Amino acid sequence: KNEVEQSPQNLTAQEGEFITINCSYSVGISALHWLQQHPGGGIVSLFMLSSGKKKHGRLIATINIQEKHSSLHITASHPRDSAVYICAVDGNTDKLIFGTGTRLQVFP
Amino acid sequence: KAGVTQTPRYLIKTRGQQVTLSCSPISGHRSVSWYQQTPGQGLQFLFEYFSETQRNKGNFPGRFSGRQFSNSRSEMNVSTLELGDSALYLCASSFLAGAETQYFGPGTRLLVL
Numbered sequence: 001k002n003e004v005e006q007s008p009q010n011l012t013a014q015e016g017e018f019i020t021i022n023c024s025y026s027v028g029i030s031a032l033h034w035l036q037q038h039p040g041g042g043i044v045s046l047f048m049l050s051s052g053k054k055k056h057g058r059l060i061a062t063i064n065i066q067e068k069h070s071s072l073h074i075t076a077s078h079p080r081d082s083a084v085y086i087c088a089v090d091g092n093t094d095k096l097i098f099g100t101g102t103r104l105q106v107f108p
Numbered sequence: 109k110a111g112v113t114q115t116p117r118y119l120i121k122t123r124g125q126q127v128t129l130s131c132s133p134i135s136g137h138r139s140v141s142w143y144q145q146t147p148g149q150g151l152q153f154l155f156e157y158f159s160e161t162q163r164n165k166g167n168f169p170g171r172f173s174g175r176q177f178s179n180s181r182s183e184m185n186v187s188t189l190e191l192g193d194s195a196l197y198l199c200a201s202s203f204l205a206g207a208e209t210q211y212f213g214p215g216t217r218l219l220v221l
Contacts, residue, residue: 006176031207041145041196043212086151090207094162096141098151 003027006087006099013106019074021102023087026068026102033074033096034061043086046072075107110135112213120219126187129216133180133201139163140182141210142174142194145196154197157182158205186218194220 004025013019024034034046047054047061048071054061058077063070074081087099113132121127133140142154153166157176174184180201186193198218199211 033210035212041198041215041217043198043200043215045209045211047209075148088151093164094206095156095166096143096151096152096210097153100150 002100003091003097004024004089004099005104006085007098008102009047011102011104013077013104015078015106015108017069017077017102017106018080019077021072021085021087022070022071023099024068024091025070025087025097027089027091027097029089029091030094031088031090032063032070033088034070035088037084037086037101039083046085074104077108079106082106110155112199112211114199114216116216117214118217118219120221121189122221123189123191125189125205126185127189127218128183128185129197129199129218131182131184131199131201131213133182134211137201137203137211138180139168139202139205139208140180141198141200141202142182142184143166143198145198145215146192146194151198154184156205163205189220191220194218196204 032086037043057099058075083102086101088096124218126208139158141156157166176182196215199217202208
């Protein structure tokens, strides 16, 4: 079993829909990261969080440390949000452990 | 501030050769981490350097090595290339080591024939 599991693996949505991507992990962590990777390969760090909730524009990330679970929400989705979203955790060994990613496609 | 830069962007090598990839972090950042991304294994941590010292290492064979210079620029070297080393190699920098927001470079796409 992977230490970091994401769901769903693939997601399609119509423009304007509310989107949720989930991440569960099985190790102790100091922080959790949400990353966005566009088709060209470039990765952008969206959030780093260790508790509670963070918001940036239309993106919201939450984490529940007790349940070892995090969610990434996108409100009013747009075709430019189409990308792979990757959850990664800073484990106790200080190495980033990555989920397999969620491929999101938003259609106009 | 300029972002993280990686050179070269694309590289084709043959089995048995060696390769050196370069990463220049954001100015002022002292931590550089390297990652390998393949379709089969996804993203995997290679190693992290902080202030010229290897701070952490992932589960890769000794053919994969790296170093960091006094200006925080980092290089990674892969010797005796294998077909399975074909991947996107990404580096990321952060101001400090540990649980910090990382800023990723565009990656070097390596193809081993």
